[in-house]
Amino acid sequence: MKLCQFLELENLKFKKALFDACVELVQEKDFKHITINEVLGRADLNRGIFYLHFADKYDMMDSFENEMIEKIEAWAREYTLADSAKEHFIFMNFHK
Structure with a gap:
């Protein structure tokens, strides 16, 4: 595995651990x-790595929200394209 692939994988693990910890904590009390210490403790991570990626907990949540929006938009584009292709195929098949 190349170094950049390894770092990307570690970054994904880091963000998933933070996200999972936030989800658990938000179920217990208001955001x-x-x-930060509670999130890091729950995720079993240290402060140094957190501040390499985020300025504060609000920056972290903005990042999570942006990632979710990107995933929803990508899903919507795929869904729309698939629906459109299906409708065209049905139309063409109907008008042979």
Whole structure:
């Protein structure tokens, strides 16, 4: 495995651990009352790596929201293209 692939994989693991920890904590209390230390403790990560990626907990949540929006938009594009292709095929098949 190349170094950049390894680093990308580690970054994904890091973000997933943070996201999972946030989801758990938000079920227990309001986000405004959650501290970085609680998130990191739940995710079993250290502060140094957190601050390499994010300025604060709000920056982290913005990042999560942006990733979710990108995934939803990608899904919507695929769904729309698939539906459109299916409709064209049905139309062409009907008008042989």
